[in-house]
Amino acid sequence: MFDFTYQTNFKTMIKVENVSKVFKITKKLKKELNTREDSVKALDNVNFECKPGRIFSLLGPNGAGKTTLLRMIATILKPSSGSITVEGLSTLTQDQLVRQKIGFITGSTGLYERLTPDELIKYFADLYGIERTVFERRKKELYEILHINGFANKRIGQLSSGSKQKVSLVRTMIHDPQVVIFDEPTAGLDVIAAKNIIELIKQCKNQQKTIIFSSHIMSEVDLLCDDLAIIHKGVLLYNNTMEDFRQQMKTKNLTEEFIYIVENHKN
């Protein structure tokens, strides 16, 4: 079975404090966006915390700043101001250590199509510096859970999108990350492939991992989420438990409530 033995003494795994992100707009982009602005504020003074064993959902319409925020947690982008820590480690000054603790998965599988799943997983395991015996054990466990053995030596380019998604999941989980970031992971996937993701998120929660899950699909959020943050135009409009959100709802369902919050912010 999946051996997630992670335990932590930290009450807060991820801490986002006063984070803002400003992107400079290049001349090329100015033309594309038909704007005269020199910069755009993608995130504006965002604060939240994520705890182990809980699923934190980041909900927002397209272009709200969800991916920018998740990329900053994963150290791919740097905040323009504010700070982010993962298990007490700064994403700015201890980025390599932070990345060792993180698994990041998106809707696009991001796989090397000319490699086989075996070769790809070995490549990432080597980059994470996983010991051979640990790697073999984890690979065996993940392959069994996700039924990868049947196509482990086929070129990834020849696999179905569902199989590719499974390989992508193994790549994300091979180093047994304490934090798993899912950035709209089911976007563009069929029902079966999406189900694999949902199952994995649930398993991660059972293993006391910290999960951040971004989506604009309400049903997924409703199904999985413990804590909810609603983001719109770079501003955090709501940040509390899902239970609290349900209790405070002024409309009939989650979708309407989400639209109500976003529309209200516009006005």
Next chain:
Amino acid sequence: MKNIIIIIKKEIKDLLRDRRTLMTMIIIPIMVFPIIFSIMGKVTSNQIKKETEKSLTIGFNDNGNANQLRQLFENRPDIKIIKYPKLVKFDTLIQSGKLDGAIMISDNFDSNIGTMRTGQIAMLYKSANWGVKERLMGVMDKYKNTMMDERLAKLSIQRPAIDPVEIKVQDVSSQREKLGKTIGGYIPYIFIIFGFMGCVFPAIDLFTNEKEKGTLETLLVTPVKRIEILFGKMTVVSVIGSISAVLSIIGFSFGLKQFANSLPKDVLGSLLNFIEPGNIAMLVVMLVPLIVFFAGILTLITTYAKSYKEAQSFVSPMSFIVIVPAVIGTIPGVELNVKTALIPIVNISLAAKDIIAGTINYSLYGMVLASLLLYACIAVLVAVKWFSKETNIIKS
């Protein structure tokens, strides 16, 4: 360093599974010259053979003069004389291919010859037809010398009396030097272009494609440093570009040997001199920083591009920028000196030309190497700075 090696191994394995890389890196550089040379060799030798063995049909309008000359022509088995009693449009007949050439003797030719004056002969030929002029002039020179000897005998004059100075001209250039300075310029042109072309596809695949497909992002979330990712990928681009350039030289050498039968032995020997290990080593030592320079520049372009198509459209004008200085090296008269040794691409082209000609100045060679290393370092530093900027490498 460990991570760089892991990335290099993976990228090479990945690229070698791609047909486009194999085509640009191995098949085209190694095959193109043997194919070109074998076709060129066969066509040229067939053409020369055909032209030299061909019987020439020559129009002859003598107005009843120059019997001796006509007989000399008629005695030649490879020349067929057609007599024209009247002047016709010989140029039209030659252009249409009915005649290979024409000889026209002036009305007063015999009387002029008889009275020790100059007889007039007009010769028409088509220079596009190889060897016609030489064969006709051979006959006429023989006639002219006979006439000259007869006149000198009549006048009791020895030849040196009318030929007071004998000039002996000696070209001290070795055959290798002459060839090096003429066709030698094309050899560096070949490996510069193939070196660049060899870098283009891996650079697009490792930077633009990875950015476009999101695989670069998966690498960026591993504990590997960005600089390690960049160096791993740039090393692979440089290695593949270098392999492509070296294979083009091997292909060129192999093709030259194939072409050997249709070349004079001394010419072939001189051409093959550049294949000596010492010359090859000197070329390769220059090639490495040049390819790293290409890899650095291509890293900037291919990371800036958002898609494969956009990368190709950026790289196309870049090819032109590489070709122009490479072509400068082929221009006769452009020499390696303190100034040209500092111009990238032009310097390697000129230095390679001198290496092939065996006339390389080692101080200038050192300058070329130093400047190439400097440009390579600048390109790498700019690439590092460029790659560290998040907006350049993250798909928006």
